[in-house]
Amino acid sequence: MRLTLLPLLAVALHSVPVCAADDLATALKQPILTLEQSAKQAAEFVVKRIPKLEQADSAEAWQRDAEALRQKVLEEVVFKGVPAKWRGGQPRVEWLDVIETERGYKIKKLRYEALPGLWIPALLYEPDQLHGKMPAVLNVNGHDSNGKSADYKQLRCINLAKRGILALNTEWLRMGELQGSAYSHDDLATLDLCGVSGLSVFYLAMSRGLDVLTTHPHTDLDRVAMTGLSGGGWQTIILSSLDKRIKVSIPVAGYSSLTQRVLHHDSIGDLEQNPTDLVQSADYVHLTALLTPRPALLIYNRTDNCCFKSPTVRPNTYEPVVPFYQQAGAAEAFEYYENTDPGTHNYELDNRQQLYRFLTKHWSLENSDAAEIPSNDEIMAAEELTVGVPANNTNFRILAEEVAQRLPRELPGTANERRQLLKQILRWDDRTIAGEPQGEPTTVGDLTVSRVLIRDEDWSLPAVMVAPENFTASVMFIADSGFANHADEIAKLAGEGKRVVSFDPVLMGAAQPPGSLYQHAQLIATVGARPLGIQASQILAAVRLANQHFETQGLNVLARGPRSSLAALCADALDTDNQIAAVETAELPETLKAYLREGRKYNRTPETYCFGLLEYFDLPQLRAMGQAEK
Structure with missing residues (x-):
């Protein structure tokens, strides 16, 4: 190690040291180091290590590069150190009660096993009239304590079902039925410490839900979409970019390039959104480019009171990917929408209607009208939608302690x-x-x-x-x-x-x-x-x-x-x-x-x-x- 002499000079005084x-x-x-200096150097350290998004010479070359990047992220980040038994086979699914709404759809309660011992509650909104192959949407949610019973999420799933779409509404860790400190997102770090990617728990919770949806006998595998708000938007970009079974992606106010988050700390998020080594391989703008040429609608809110304000995101997360879609001859498949009504952190009426419009644009739907079908009187209380999980449902710390035994x-x-x-x-x-x-x-x-x-x-x-x-x-x-x-x-x-x-x-x-x-x-x-x-x-x-x-x-x-x-x-x-x-x-x-x-x-x-x-x-x-x- 090469060292430069530090000029610390000891000045001799007299005998016994005394001071207050x-x-x-x-x-x-x-002060020796100012807050401004500290903030600046921290930002510079991160920003200079963010890889640049580079366009390939052709659309075909990008697809090859994209697949290599996809596998790198999956193996070196998402599933690093993960036991094979977590990843293998199809998930166990338990189908439970059915709610007959008599409004053209039914709600089927279910839970599925994301990984051994971790059960995720979910609701399948299924049209009463099932015929042939039908489109399907995986609906995930973010940091909303109401979880799958959130009003705006119920309305979305109800509307999708009334349009002839299978809508799976899954619970997220620490929300709804999975509330409690046992599912604290940052507890994924306990698995990281053991050399097992804690991010994998989040990923498997999503991908196993997709397994459930895509194995439904009426699901049209060419018409599978995913959408969600906030942490649900984050889930949407993660799974959509890495799992090509998702054919249409509509993330809402859920992510941005890391360069945006370095400048806007309200957008940094939880540990799963900044997992170890992810951006060493792929920034979120890279993940967005991995969607090419599949249809994608990025929705952000102009005056978002949580994170990812639209004007701060578009230049670094959407615009760099536009040339990729143009190169693939799919420019019309990649859209950006800025919500102004109400413009805050939301998946309310205007944003939901953008979802219906975009799905109608790319799919042949029974109801091609983008206007929401009034359904407010069909919203149910959380208790009515409760599925239930086993009393011994596992969590991050239990999983980590099991791994740590060896x-x-x-x-x-x-x-x-x-x-x-x-x-x-x-x-x-x-x-x-x-x-x-x-x-x-x-x-x-x-x-x-x-x-x-x-x-x-x-x-x-x-x-x-x-x-x-x-x-x-x-x-x-x-x-x-x-x-x-x-x-x-x-x-x-x-x-x-x-x-x-x-x-x-x-x-x-x-x-x-x-x-x-x-x-x-x-x-x-x-x-x-x-x-x-x-x-x-x-x-x-x-x-x-x-x-x-x-x-x-x-x-x-x-x-x-x-x-x-x-x-x-x-x-x-x-x-x-x-x-x-x-x-x-x-x-x-x-x-x-x-x-x-x-x-x-x-x-x-x-x-x-x-x-x-x-x-x-x-x-x-x-x-x-x-x-x-x-």
């Missing part, structure tokens, strides 16, 4: 092989660090405080050195909440005669950009990097630099908090030349398996859910690797 912790806290909180796997035989495996999991990059002094050192009591902005290839980070006179040792101090919030402990260490060097790794303390910690972690991981790997590499680089500057043989690292503690252990495990003398951690459990249990939240410690870490490395293995190098 409050005064030191004031000194440590002097983890961690046996490690490779040699120390170098183990290090290389850990580097692969962390997406490790050796980092070069340089520093810029921020003004002259200042005195606080009998201590000298030096402030420095350190830089690696991607990040600028705040750093300080707190030095007493006649110090007898040096230590590195890092903390989840940042060094500025630990003045008491830093003062105590200085009072013990220790020179304290401290910095905030990325996403910690003053190096955390404005906004949600977990969303920044998601964005970093979806473009192929690992926040934990970046932090660990920064810690090792900073320790190496300090040793070089101080002419010391090894530095003790004191970490405060589970995030910094895990990063320090990873740095120590990959320290091949004893730059780190020892690591002292705090607030770490005995095992990473603790993060699979109820009460642990992804959004509090997103780095600890690094994809595949527990598959080979639990905390005892990491500690043993670090100690073995000493």
Whole structure:
């Protein structure tokens, strides 16, 4: 590793260090890295890693490229590490009660098994008159606690059935009948930690619903569509782009190119919408291009009060794909609609009528009128539409704990092989660090405080050195909440005669950009990097630099908090030349398996859910690797 000498200068004062912790806290909180700088570098890190959408030389060439990309996303993202038994065969389906509406359609209650032990409730809106092959629509929903019983979703399914269309209305995880923390979307991270794609649970919940719909004896396989609002729009683009059984796609206010979401944080979404490594392979604009030449109508709302405001989406998500449809001779099949009535986050009348219009345009329907058939008096209460799920219906944490029973796997035989495996999991990059002094050192009591902005290839980070006179040792101090919030402990260490060097790794303390910690972690991981790997590499680089500057043989690292503690252990495990003398951690459990249990939240410690870490490395293995190098 190449290092640039960091100009931290210790100024000798007199004998015993004395300072007021409050005064030191004031000194440590002097800004070194501004919020604007932090936000800018976080955005740049992500944006420069988003792949560009490139048009092929011909429509035929694009179809070949599209199929290769489709398989890459499925195997390297959606189904990475997924047990074969989750994917194989047709789903089990239980058909239950039937509601005879006497309005030209019936509602059949059913539940299907998305993967072993996970049952999804659903409703099939079936026309009373079944004849030959009929069109079918998979209706999914987003973040609406009413789930499948939402009024606007019922009206849509009723209208489709009255138009001679089979309409399957599926429940979504944590909505409707599947409400509750057991189905929290971010809990997919528990599977990620075990090396099993948590995204697969969402995908299978959709694709198994499609299995049910396409195996109906009256379904016309050439006329199968999918639609949904918000998270339902996200489901629509994911499944439609990767499963060509969907012939017509109508996502509503559900997704955008990652470039849009980097600029508009209200559009970032949950973890399933930014899954690990997805955008390393394909941004959402690529997924949109995968629809070519199948008919697709993208609906967005001008003044959306949730996410994906139409004017911010069209230039980066729709317009780049228009040439693909033109090249395929299907320009009329690709449409964009901006809703202004009401213009907020909705799948209300205007947007529903756009759905009917678009289906009528591309299919031969019994009712070709795009106007909605009045059906408000047919809306039912959620209780009437309840299907029921088994009491022992599985969830993310149960699935993760089942996988974790066999983890961690046996490690490779040699120390170098183990290090290389850990580097692969962390997406490790050796980092070069340089520093810029921020003004002259200042005195606080009998201590000298030096402030420095350190830089690696991607990040600028705040750093300080707190030095007493006649110090007898040096230590590195890092903390989840940042060094500025630990003045008491830093003062105590200085009072013990220790020179304290401290910095905030990325996403910690003053190096955390404005906004949600977990969303920044998601964005970093979806473009192929690992926040934990970046932090660990920064810690090792900073320790190496300090040793070089101080002419010391090894530095003790004191970490405060589970995030910094895990990063320090990873740095120590990959320290091949004893730059780190020892690591002292705090607030770490005995095992990473603790993060699979109820009460642990992804959004509090997103780095600890690094994809595949527990598959080979639990905390005892990491500690043993670090100690073995000493």
